Amino acid sequence: MSHLLEVEGLTTVFTGDYGETTSxxxxxxxxxxxxxxxxxxxxGCGKSVTNLSVMGLLSRGGKVTEGKVLFEDRDLLAMSEKELDKIRGDRMTMIFQDPLTSLNPVFTVGNQIMESLQIHRGLSRNEAGIQAEELLSRVGMPDAKSxxxxxxxxxxGGMRQRVMIAMALSCKPKLLIADEPTxxxxxxxxxxxxxxxxxxxxxNKMAMILITHDIGLVAHMADRVIVMYAGQIIEEAPVRELFRHPKHPYTRALMDTVPTIRDTAERQLKAIPGIVPESYDHIxxxxxxxxxSYRRPECDKPQENYEFGGGHMxxxxxxxxxxxxDES
Incomplete structure (x- = not known):
């Protein structure tokens, strides 16, 4: 059985004053x-750029140079903007970090939700208005009509994000991408x-990609987890397996930075030394x-993905x- 979304060898670069950088x-x-x-x-690890590449929404200077993005067995990267517009907002949608900058300030909330229903579902203005009001009620708006x-x-801010969720789900998409929505x-x-x-x-039985840096949120929401660092996927596993047996030192370090309810007042918060490299094309x-802290000479050689069983890489x-x- 084919996957709903399959990303293969995706490479995205940005061109700026200092030349080309791989994100x-x-x-x-x-x-x-x-x-x-x-x-x-x-x-800065490439989470958002990966999904903007999938959606075909890269900003100026950004371009996908390699790879395939198959959605329902169709390559999105081979599509024209017109073809993509028939899928975006309908079969696949995205919620962004800041709803204030994502919503159009000169149109009412109702008009913005109705637009998607009219374009993708062919509803009349009256029909779209009824559905938009129902959507606002479903996402918890206290007075949807007003x-x-x-x-x-x-x-x-919370109400604006509820509006964004209503817009994103208006056409009952198969895939929702939520980019740090909180x-x-x-x-x-x-x-x-x-x-x-x-x-x-x-x-709605829809698939969801949730982009976050909040480890606690991952434990609450995920079926499977992908850990990114410096533009690469460095670990992937089912959520329980990842939390019980993190394999990559970076994943373990991320988890160690999270305080727990068992911590005493004397415990110092852990931090990962150093920073993500600004440019990593040369590494x-x-x-x-x-x-x-586990660095060895062989770490300076080209790396590959290693399988550990049970979908853990x-x-x-x-x-x-x-x-x-593994820690006991």
């Missing part, structure tokens, strides 16, 4: 129907929005090596050769 380097992964895949990593007439700037919200609203997304994902070996030669043991 996504031969990334391959898949998403099955109804599955929640979380992509996790520090800022909200239809409001402009984005008059709503709170970043601009306070903690209590974050929990409400993520619970809403989880309910709607199950209700032939492991891109985490400069920050890794990690890009670490030291782990593969037994130089790192």
């Amino acid at each position: 996504v380097d031969h990334v391959s992964f898949h998403v099955d129907e109804g599955e929640v895949v979380c992509i996790v990593g520090e800022s 909200t239809m007439k409001k402009y984005p700037h008059t709503l709170s 970043t601009a919200l306070d903690v209590t609203i974050q929990a409400q929005i993520m619970q809403l997304l989880k309910e709607l994902q199950k209700e 032939p070996g492991c891109r985490f090596a400069d920050r890794c 990690a890009r670490c030669i030291v782990r593969k050769e037994g130089g790192i043991q």
Whole structure:
């Protein structure tokens, strides 16, 4: 059985004043129907660029130079903008970090939700208005009818994100990409929005890619986890397997930075030394090596993905050769 989304060898580069920089380097992964895949990593690791490449929404200077993006067995990279527009907002949709900059300030909330229904479903304005109001009610807006007439700037951050979710789900997509959808919200609203997304994902039986740097959120939401670092996938596993037996030193380091309820006041918060390299085209070996306490000479050689069984993969030669043991 084919996957709903299959990304093969995706490479994305940006051209700027200092030449060409690779942001996504031969990334391959898949998403099955109804599955929640979380992509996790520090800022600048390529999470968002990967999914903007999938959607065909790269900013100026960015281009995909290699790879395939198969959605329902059709290569999105081979499509024209007109063909992509028939899929985006309909079969696959995306929610962005900041809903204020994603919503059009000169149109009412109702008009923006209705537009997708009219374009992709061919509904009349009246039919689209009825469905838009129902969608706003479903995402928890207290007075959906009056909200239809409001402009984005008059709503709170949490309400704007609910509007974005209503827009994204208006045509019942097969795949939703959520790019750190709670970043601009306070903690209590974050929990409400993520619970809403989880309910709607199950209700609509849709697949979801959740981009985040929040390890706790990954544990709550994911079926499978992809860990990215410096433009590459460095580990992939089912969520329980990843949390029980992280293989890559970077994944383990990420988990060690998260405080737990069992911590005492004397425990110092852990931090990963160093920073993600600004440019990594010139690094032939492991891109985490400069920050890794397990570094060996072989880490400076070209790396590959190693299989550990049960759908668990990690890009670490030291782990593969037994130089790192699982923690008990």
